[in-house]
Amino acid sequence: MERPALPPVVYVPTITDEDGANRLRMHELRDGRVALFVYSAIDRLEEQYGEGHPWALLSVPNLQLAHERAPFDLLLLDRDLHPREEAAHG
Incomplete structure (x- = not known):
């Protein structure tokens, strides 16, 4: 599976x-891993938080500095904080 490309910011x-x-x-x-959730648009972040x-x-270089x-451990793009129950069953 290919990793999705990150947007410039x-x-x-x-x-x-x-x-x-x-x-x-x-x-x-x-599982104990630490994830940083990032979003490609402000409305996507606001839907979650x-x-x-x-x-x-x-920017991508600033993510590397961070x-x-x-x-x-993980950088997750446009992911739901709490996946919907139906997604877990599908």
């Missing part, structure tokens, strides 16, 4: 840590 959800610094929002998966959720716009600073 992606929208990445962020969080504010206890020190007030913005960080990329990582997700720990059930809600309108007004903080985000950053990153990975070097805070490693993650």
Whole structure:
């Protein structure tokens, strides 16, 4: 299976840590791996995190820098946070 190509820039959800610094929002998966969910359009991010959720716009080179600073195991493009039940059965 071919990997989908990343667009030149992606929208990445962020969080504010206890020190007030913005960080990329990582997700720990059930198997223990850490994933960074990225989105090709702001409306796709908002469908998953809600309108007004903080985000950053990153280029592919900036994604690489982010990975070097805070490693993650998977980079997931336009993925649902909570896959629908019918998708799990289909």
